[in-house]
Amino acid sequence: MQLTMEGVLALAPDDSSAKAARGLTSPAKWPLLGADERAAWGECQGSGSKPYQTQVDFNGPAFRCSCPSRKFPCKHGLALLLLRAQDGALFKASDAPAWVNEWLASRGEKAQKKEQKLAEKAAEPVDPQAAEKREAQRWQRIEGAAQELQRWLSDQLARGLGALNPELLRGWHTMAARMVDAQAPGLGQRVRDAADGVRQGEDWPERTLHRLGLLQLACEALSRRPVLSPAVQADLRVVAGWPQDKAEVLAEGERMADRWTVLGVAHEERDAKLVERRVWLRGERTGRTAWLLDHAFGGRGFEQGWIAGTGVEAVMAFFPGASGLRALAVDPLGAPGAPHWPMPRMADEWQATAARVAACPWVSWHPLVLPDAVPVRHGDRLLAVAGERALPLAIGDADTWALLAASGGHPLQLFGEWDGRLLRPLAAWRADASLVAWQRSGG
């Protein structure tokens, strides 16, 4: 298993856990350390009389610890992996104790049961008529909301954006709330985003029109939904904010087995306690891009660990939709190994992006690999210059200097999320090395 300190720390639910874990990486704190090819385990001296039993299943990696912490993974689990990354020779024991074997066995069983349950659920005839009826009702409400939104959009354009004042903008928020009431929270969020962008930055009129234009497109598409392809209908469902059932995706989604290179991982704090994680993968044999979107509440961490710059054997189940990006990784995952970095031509990356926009214009993040890009400070912006194009980067101060240091003015392969205006870089690597040269640390 290929482990780096940075990669392990990236799994921490928050900074204080990462710091606490670093403090536990003294072998003296661990009276017992052991590992085999499946897992690592250890006993960590805590404040109680009995040491904590900590274990990590390399597949995933998945964590378990007997400590009472609500953080996941807890500092002990992280510290155990850090120690493993630091010095594998410390892990002297090789016969897994009963508490490790039991857990590993139960994990295997659980995964099997989950599969079984899914299969049963898929096979179950759950009164298809009732389900269809419920579905039809929700579409009806959404389509009604879209009609209302369409009229409202026309009103805004008839009145003109220049007249917008705080009072009129409150009307936009009211409209957003009506969309939520009509079970189309996705449309509501887009209205709210448009309202928040008014009078922000010099080009706000263009950007507001851009947002309203995409809403217009959604309204028109919803008005003739029944004649559209199932893939576009699925995209419209996402735009409306009606999530696909994950179990359904696992059961029926298009499946693809491959060794997936983790191109980058983005964490973003949404609300006070909600963290969104976006993981971008590229299949080594298929070249397919997969996007995993997860949320975690209150520092609970994520069930699956993904470390940028590793390669993992796994099966993806893709969500329906014309963009074909979003997927779920089917458990169990393989152990992370060396990455197989893609080396695309710039023109092909742009072509793929354009095709994706054509298929689904509502995609908010496009995965983009910039080959041979040089980060350049230009005024107070950081640009990634690749060939004759320069992409402005969305990047914080500390990350700016770390990225510059990694490049030294020489070209790097840069992966990021492109929104048509800014590239949010997540990781960089050198053409001749497999190690990550840089990865985003801040939000």
Added chain:
Amino acid sequence: MSRAWEPLLPAAMVGTDRQAGPLPTWPGEVGQLVAQVTAGDDPAANALRTAAILASCSLAGAQGESWAGPLPAPAGDETWPALGDAPLLRLILWALSDGPARMHHAVCLALARAGHRLPAALVPQALELGRRSLALRPLLGPVLGERGLWLAAQRDDWRYAAGVGQAGADEARWTDGTIEQRRAFLANERGRDPAGARERLAATLPELPAKERAELVAELAAGLSDVDEAFLDELRNDRSREVRQAALGLLLRVPHAAHPQRAAGRIAALLRHERVLLRKRWQIDAPAEAAADWKADQVDATRPQHESLGERGWWLYQLARQVPLAWWAEHTGLGPAELRDWALGTDWAEALLRAWRDVLFAAPDMAWCEALLEAWPHKLLRDDPAAVLALLPLERRERHWRRQLHNDQVDLGLVVSRVLAACPAGETLSADLSVDLARAVRQRAELGAASAGTLRQDWSLLQQLPELGGVLHLDALAPLADLPRPPDETPSYAHHVQALTQVIALRRALHSFVTSNTP
């Protein structure tokens, strides 16, 4: 944002109600598409549909901005390899982010000795440390590598490190180097050709800011002789107080220089050898009024506002600090300790002792250091004796510390704090004293929880442990490498003991790295 939006803006901003005319047209396929979907007669719907097309097409076609200019020059080729030893790197990463400042020095010194530079990922952090620590800057230069120079040049508060690369010609280090590089260059030349270095400095001096003038003038301390007097005499009239002080300090060390001799003449006039009963005794009286010729010799007649000395005491202090210490012994026939006791018995004790301490820093003298340290007049000299102690060679300093260590009245934490205060970064104690200190700490750690003076209750000693690990002799660290970790240890105990363990691991790793990388 693409300019494609511009034609749509007027109607969208004032509203299609007021600007109801037909929409403009767009060229090419996008224009055809717009024309196709805006055939209806609802102007607002037409504007929205146009926006929908422009939004999706501009998204599909967006490829950033065009870039025609040349790229900025990349960092130069490195002469030293980057440190690649992973376990050592991890310890260094810890030291730079959480370790004591002393270990920052140790890391830089060791890497430079082994001819390695920091890997690029650590360069921003190292530059940031140098921004906050002037003392670290001279050591950072070599280990930052070309990548460090290149990065430092791009940020104002890192520019201190943006000098001339290792491949740069010697002369370029003087003309274009950082202040550290220029100091090193001047010191080097001063060693080979003292007069040449002085003349080079004299020629450049007018162009330099005050702080750099003072720092470079200080480099003349090496190889000081009579021939430097004229130049230093000129500098006594420099615009900057710092430079004037530096010149006066150096003049104290030039044999037979005229300025200190004039100063000694003024003091001699204030001293009288008087008979008191059967014994002859030296008497001193502060000047009664300021003299006209003081100003030309940098004696300031105006007493500063917050000065603790009275006006006459202030005058005496100023006169006395221009006189070499050796003169007092010659003139009175008394040794440093006798002079100290004598001064304490006069009305002008504070003026004299402060003056002597100032002279001591400009021209260190071991006998005088010892005399002051033996009976540090805490009431008169409010600063810490550590700075005077630091003037002594290590072996003499250790004698002081050893005395304190074996004195049960002095708390171990206090001894350690004195050792750390007067032991500059980069220096380590002798094996003997280190063994004693390490043993003393270990004993405190092994005391039962209930006994007095146990390490876990001694917060002062506890928090100094990581730094102590940085000054003890490498061979004496073993007893501290595995201090007992009681199951009920406090978080603070765990933190400091863990940090000490890290420091020790780092020192050992650096040592073996240097040994295996030096021929």
